[in-house]
Amino acid sequence: MKIPFGTISITKQSRSLIDTILDSGRVSNGKYVREFEQRFAKLTETTEAVALSSGTDADALALAVLHDFGASRDDEVIVPALSFVATGNAVLQAGFKPVFVDVERDTLNIDPTQIEKVISKKTRAIMPVHLMGKPAKMDEIMKIAQKHKLVVVEDAAEAHGAVYKGKNIGTIGDMAAYSLYLAHIITTIEGGIVTTNNEEFAEILRSLRCHGRACKCKVCVVNTNSGNCKKRFEHGRDIRFVFERVGYSCKMNEIEAAVGIGSLDMYKEIINKRRYNLLTMIERFGKFSEYIATIHEEKQEKIGPHAFPMIVQEKAPFSRDQLTNYLDKNGIDTRDLFVSMPTQCPGFNFLGHTLGEFPIAEYIGNNGLHIGVHQDLSDEHIDYFIDTVEKFLELHVN
Numbered sequence: 198m199k200i201p202f203g204t205i206s207i208t209k210q211s212r213s214l215i216d217t218i219l220d221s222g223r224v225s226n227g228k229y230v231r232e233f234e235q236r237f238a239k240l241t242e243t244t245e246a247v248a249l250s251s252g253t254d255a256d257a258l259a260l261a262v263l264h265d266f267g268a269s270r271d272d273e274v275i276v277p278a279l280s281f282v283a284t285g286n287a288v289l290q291a292g293f294k295p296v297f298v299d300v301e302r303d304t305l306n307i308d309p310t311q312i313e314k315v316i317s318k319k320t321r322a323i324m325p326v327h328l329m330g331k332p333a334k335m336d337e338i339m340k341i342a343q344k345h346k347l348v349v350v351e352d353a354a355e356a357h358g359a360v361y362k363g364k365n366i367g368t369i370g371d372m373a374a375y376s377l378y379l380a381h382i383i384t385t386i387e388g389g390i391v392t393t394n395n396e397e398f399a400e401i402l403r404s405l406r407c408h409g410r411a412c413k414c415k416v417c418v419v420n421t422n423s424g425n426c427k428k429r430f431e432h433g434r435d436i437r438f439v440f441e442r443v444g445y446s447c448k449m450n451e452i453e454a455a456v457g458i459g460s461l462d463m464y465k466e467i468i469n470k471r472r473y474n475l476l477t478m479i480e481r482f483g484k485f486s487e488y489i490a491t492i493h494e495e496k497q498e499k500i501g502p503h504a505f506p507m508i509v510q511e512k513a514p515f516s517r518d519q520l521t522n523y524l525d526k527n528g529i530d531t532r533d534l535f536v537s538m539p540t541q542c543p544g545f546n547f548l549g550h551t552l553g554e555f556p557i558a559e560y561i562g563n564n565g566l567h568i569g570v571h572q573d574l575s576d577e578h579i580d581y582f583i584d585t586v587e588k589f590l591e592l593h594v595n
């Protein structure tokens with residue numbers, strides 16, 4: 198039996214939409230991207246959604262909005278030490294310095310009790326990550342942000358469908374950034390999206406994704422990114438070539454949006470199946486907790502069913518790599534549970550951190566792994582996974 202890490206469901210409607218789009222010749226950012234954005238905003242219960250080329254762009258552009266509000270290029274953004282490397286890269290791409298905080302071992306997320314220690318005059322934002330769809334402690338984070346007047350950008354790349362104290366993840370901070378990459382619950386193959394309830398942020402995001410182009414013709418106040426100013430020559434300048442801020446080039450195209458629209462059509466079905474898979478795996482994994490831990494769903498939350506994480510415990514008489522090799526050899530596709538960005542990721546060496554500064558993130562970096570919980574996995578796959586781990590433990594624990 199094989200348990201692949203991810204899957205993709207492309208609906209019949211998406212396929213026929215792709216044909217229509219190709220026949221029309223209008224394939225770059227247009228009406229289907231706008232439809233996808235509107236439906237994504239509705240689903241997450243936000244008023245605005247801006248679709249982009251990737252989740253990394255979503256993180257970076259959400260932060261880059263802060264330059265319109267006086268942030269300087271050497272200001273700081275607080276992020277958890279443990280995440281997919283894109284979180285740290287995005288901070289640097291937006292022109293800020295990432296300041297790292299260790300994570301909690303049981304939630305995998307930023308430890309709020311350590312945030313205030315690293316706040317400085319240069320801190321502009323906190324970017325918590327809801328790793329593996331498990332909500333970060335948003336009450337504590339928002340309280341600190343309000344006290345220090347910081348913006349909160351939720352990295353919700355892995356948290357589609359997650360809920361924290363009755364609120365959808367992604368609606369608690371000022372903006373939320375999602376990945377729409379293949380392994381994610383809503384996918385456009387490659388893609389990302391920022392949601393917000395702030396219309397001004399959304400306007401700036403639309404400008405940023407399009408080279409920093411002016412949001413509106415100043416004379417007739419037509420939005421240049423969703424319909425050109427028809428009188429642009431009368432108004433003296435071709436508005437399409439007025440660039441008001443340092444921009445990026447990361448628009449979503451119509452074909453990606455068509456895949457995303459199909460993904461939204463299937464959302465309920467996909468999320469229910471994935472939540473069933475995740476919660477079943479969590480429950481059945483309980484018996485292994487002495488040697489291999491996982492996350493748990495608490496009363497006040499719903500985990501967004503992104504993947505199933507595992508952490509090999511100190512007392513286990515085997516290593517993460519032995520477990521990974523055994524699972525891989527038996528057809529179960531695994532991924533490491535990321536690394537401590539500042540101390541286990543060579544790309545961040547220039548920031549000058551040393552191993553040992555982020556002990557929990559580093560422990561997970563050395564001992565964590567995750568597997569898929571996607572909609573194509575059945576009860577038989579879950580049985581097979583649990584049996585395979587059981588056999589592995591029989592071989593290694595006497």
Ligand SMILES: Cc1ncc(COP(=O)(O)O)c(C=O)c1O
Nearest residue numbers: 251252253281283354376377378
């Ligand atoms: C936590 C986190 N942030 C950001 C990203 C970046 O998303 P993308 O791969 O779409 O650029 C990912 C990717 O999966 C992620 O897991």
